[in-house]
Amino acid sequence: MRRRSVLTGTAVAIAATALEGGPLTTAATAASATTDADAVTVLPSDPRYADLVIGNNTRWVAQPDSVRLVRTTEQVVRAVQEAVDGNKRISVRSGGHCYADFVFNSTVRVVIDTSLLDTVAYDEKLNAFEIGAGSTLLHVYDSLFKGWGITIPGGMCYSVGAGGHISGGGYGMLSRRHGLTVDHLYAVEVVVVDASGKARSVVATREADDPNRDLWWAHTGGGGGNFGVITRYWFRSPGATGTDPASLLPKPPKEVLVSAVALPWSELDKDSFTSLVQKFGAWHEKNGAADSSAASLCSFLMMNHKSNGSIGLLTQIDATVPDAEKVLDDFLSEVTSALSDNAVRPMSEPVGELSALPDLFTPQRLPWLHSVKLLGTSNPTLTNPSLRGHHKSAYLRKNVTGAQAAAMYQHLTRTDHENAASMVVLLSYGGKINSVGSGDTASAQRDSIFKGLFQSFWSSAADDDANIGWVRDVYGEVFSATGGYPVPGAATDGCYINYPDADITNTKVNTTGVPWSTLYYKGNYPRLQQVKAAYDPRNTFRHSQSIALPDHT
Structure with missing residues (x-):
C-alpha cells in the first residue's frame, strides 16, 4: 500500500514519462529507463501464453504474435510504436472481463496487457487519486478505504480491471447514492498514435481550459480500446476542495x-x-x-x-x-x-x-x-x-x-x-x-x-x-x-457498452434499423467520432464495435 507518493514501485516510471499536452510535462528520466528493463514479452512458445490470450468468456481466443505485459507508460509507448511500425493490429487487455471479442480475436497480432499497471496512490501534484489501468476493483476498494476511508462507486465483481470498467462508465451498488464511477473522474492518461504514426502519451483532465478535455470526456463512457491505451486514471469528486486526500472522494457507508x-x-x-x-x-x-x-x-x-x-x-x-x-x-x-x-x-x-x-x-x-x-x-x-x-x-x-x-x-x-x-x-x-x-x-x-x-x-x-x-x-x-x-424512447434507452452484445452490429439480429452506436451512445456518438479523429486518425485502436472515424459508419 502506497499512501502519499506516486513515485514508488511501478509508479516511478509512470510519473517520469513525458506527458504531452496535459497538465504534467516532466521529461523521461533514468528511473523510467531502469524500470523499463523489466518489461515482459510473451511469445507463443512461452508456457504463459495460453493464459494470456483468452479472457473470462472462453468463446473468444486470440493467437497474437506476442503479448506485452507493461509496467510503465514508457513501455506502452514503445510497444505501441513497435506494433505501428510493424503494421500489427493491437488490442488492449485490463482485467479480461470483456463479454465480446474486443480484445481476443483472430485479427490481433499484439495484445498489450496492462494488468501490471496496478498502482493505487494519492498524487499530490494533481491532488487526486491515481488508479492504474490494470488495478482490479477489489484492489482499488481495499487500497482507497484502508488508506483514506474513501472509495469510488464501481462494480461488484472483484476481479474486473479498472481500464475497461471505468472507461465504459462504471456502475455498482453505491451508484444510486454517489453516481457513476466516471462522475468522479478527474483525469486520464492515454497512449495515442498521431497521423504520422508516432505514439505518445497524453494526460487529459476535466478542466475547462485543458486542450485535451475532449479526450477526458470520451473516457467517461465511450468504452475501452477506442482511442488508445489507457495507462492510468485520476479521481477527485467535482466540488471537492482542499488538499486533504480523505475529503476528495465519497466515503462509503460505515x-x-x-x-x-x-x-x-x-x-x-x-x-x-x-x-x-x-x-x-x-x-x-x-x-x-x-x-x-x-x-x-x-x-x-x-x-x-x-x-x-x-x-x-x-x-x-x-x-x-x-x-x-x-x-x-x-x-x-x-x-x-x-x-x-x-x-x-x-x-x-x-x-x-x-x-x-x-x-x-x-x-x-x-x-x-x-x-x-x-x-x-x-x-x-x-x-x-x-x-x-x-x-x-x-x-x-x-x-x-x-x-x-x-x-x-x-x-x-x-x-x-x-x-x-x-x-x-x-x-x-x-x-x-x-x-x-x-x-x-x-x-x-x-x-x-x-x-x-x-x-x-x-x-x-x-x-x-x-x-x-x-x-x-x-x-x-x-x-x-x-x-x-x-431502442431509445419513452420506455427504454438503449444498451450498456460495458455489457457488450456480440449481436448488436448484426442486422439479421438487430432488426430495429437503429445503429448499434445509437443504442450504446445515443446523441453522444458524433462527438465521440470527432475525438476519435483527433486522437486516433489512423484508426490504430479498433475492434468489432469500436468508435468509427467520422467518414465511416
Missing part, C-alpha cells in the same frame, strides 16, 4: 444492511412471477430520485431459468441512513407482496451469478468492506475459467409491461432449454446517476430507473447455438415492440 432471499420456482406461476417483476419495477419508478429516502438502496432481481430451482433477490442499503431497516423491510415486503410466506426462503443454493448466501435471509449488518469482499468474491461465474457466455443489456426508463414480464416467464420456464445459468437480471439504477446531464459525460443514459441483463453461461462449444439462441429469443421477445432491441 455499515450496510445486506439481504439475500430465494424465491422458489415451485411457488411461482405466471401471475405471481409477473407481479414480482412489475413490483420490482414499480418500486424503482417511485424511488428513482437522487433525494429519495431510499437512494442508498440497491437491489438485483436475479431470475435464473426454472431448472435452477429459485429466483434470487439481493439487496443492500446504507445501514446508517434514517430508518434503514424499515426502508429495506418495506422494499422486500412490497416486491414480494403477491407471494405466499412460504415463497420467501433462505438463498441456500446458487442464484444469479452468486453462490449460496443463506446467512443473509435475515438481513445482516456488515462493515462496508466486509460486504464488498463477501459479495464480490461469492461469484462462481468469475472463478470458473472454463465458461462461455452470451450477453445483452437494456436501460429501462419505465416499468416493464405485463407482456414483457410474460415473455420473461415463458423463456425462463421453457422445457426445451434447461440451463440453470441462463438468466434475466434486473438491477437498480437512477438516484444520483440521473442528476448528471446526458452530454456532460459520454455515458448518455441518465434518466433510467433500472437496467436489464440477459445472459447465459455454459462450458462446451457444442452448446453455443442453444444458449445464444435462448438469449436472443428472450431478449427479442421482451423488446419486440421496438424491433427486438431497447
Whole structure:
C-alpha cells in the first residue's frame, strides 16, 4: 500500500514519462529507463501464453504474435510504436472481463496487457487519486478505504480491471447514492498514435481550459480500446476542495444492511412471477430520485431459468441512513407482496451469478468492506475459467409491461432449454446517476430507473447455438415492440457498452434499423467520432464495435 507518493514501485516510471499536452510535462528520466528493463514479452512458445490470450468468456481466443505485459507508460509507448511500425493490429487487455471479442480475436497480432499497471496512490501534484489501468476493483476498494476511508462507486465483481470498467462508465451498488464511477473522474492518461504514426502519451483532465478535455470526456463512457491505451486514471469528486486526500472522494457507508432471499420456482406461476417483476419495477419508478429516502438502496432481481430451482433477490442499503431497516423491510415486503410466506426462503443454493448466501435471509449488518469482499468474491461465474457466455443489456426508463414480464416467464420456464445459468437480471439504477446531464459525460443514459441483463453461461462449444439462441429469443421477445432491441424512447434507452452484445452490429439480429452506436451512445456518438479523429486518425485502436472515424459508419 502506497499512501502519499506516486513515485514508488511501478509508479516511478509512470510519473517520469513525458506527458504531452496535459497538465504534467516532466521529461523521461533514468528511473523510467531502469524500470523499463523489466518489461515482459510473451511469445507463443512461452508456457504463459495460453493464459494470456483468452479472457473470462472462453468463446473468444486470440493467437497474437506476442503479448506485452507493461509496467510503465514508457513501455506502452514503445510497444505501441513497435506494433505501428510493424503494421500489427493491437488490442488492449485490463482485467479480461470483456463479454465480446474486443480484445481476443483472430485479427490481433499484439495484445498489450496492462494488468501490471496496478498502482493505487494519492498524487499530490494533481491532488487526486491515481488508479492504474490494470488495478482490479477489489484492489482499488481495499487500497482507497484502508488508506483514506474513501472509495469510488464501481462494480461488484472483484476481479474486473479498472481500464475497461471505468472507461465504459462504471456502475455498482453505491451508484444510486454517489453516481457513476466516471462522475468522479478527474483525469486520464492515454497512449495515442498521431497521423504520422508516432505514439505518445497524453494526460487529459476535466478542466475547462485543458486542450485535451475532449479526450477526458470520451473516457467517461465511450468504452475501452477506442482511442488508445489507457495507462492510468485520476479521481477527485467535482466540488471537492482542499488538499486533504480523505475529503476528495465519497466515503462509503460505515455499515450496510445486506439481504439475500430465494424465491422458489415451485411457488411461482405466471401471475405471481409477473407481479414480482412489475413490483420490482414499480418500486424503482417511485424511488428513482437522487433525494429519495431510499437512494442508498440497491437491489438485483436475479431470475435464473426454472431448472435452477429459485429466483434470487439481493439487496443492500446504507445501514446508517434514517430508518434503514424499515426502508429495506418495506422494499422486500412490497416486491414480494403477491407471494405466499412460504415463497420467501433462505438463498441456500446458487442464484444469479452468486453462490449460496443463506446467512443473509435475515438481513445482516456488515462493515462496508466486509460486504464488498463477501459479495464480490461469492461469484462462481468469475472463478470458473472454463465458461462461455452470451450477453445483452437494456436501460429501462419505465416499468416493464405485463407482456414483457410474460415473455420473461415463458423463456425462463421453457422445457426445451434447461440451463440453470441462463438468466434475466434486473438491477437498480437512477438516484444520483440521473442528476448528471446526458452530454456532460459520454455515458448518455441518465434518466433510467433500472437496467436489464440477459445472459447465459455454459462450458462446451457444442452448446453455443442453444444458449445464444435462448438469449436472443428472450431478449427479442421482451423488446419486440421496438424491433427486438431497447431502442431509445419513452420506455427504454438503449444498451450498456460495458455489457457488450456480440449481436448488436448484426442486422439479421438487430432488426430495429437503429445503429448499434445509437443504442450504446445515443446523441453522444458524433462527438465521440470527432475525438476519435483527433486522437486516433489512423484508426490504430479498433475492434468489432469500436468508435468509427467520422467518414465511416
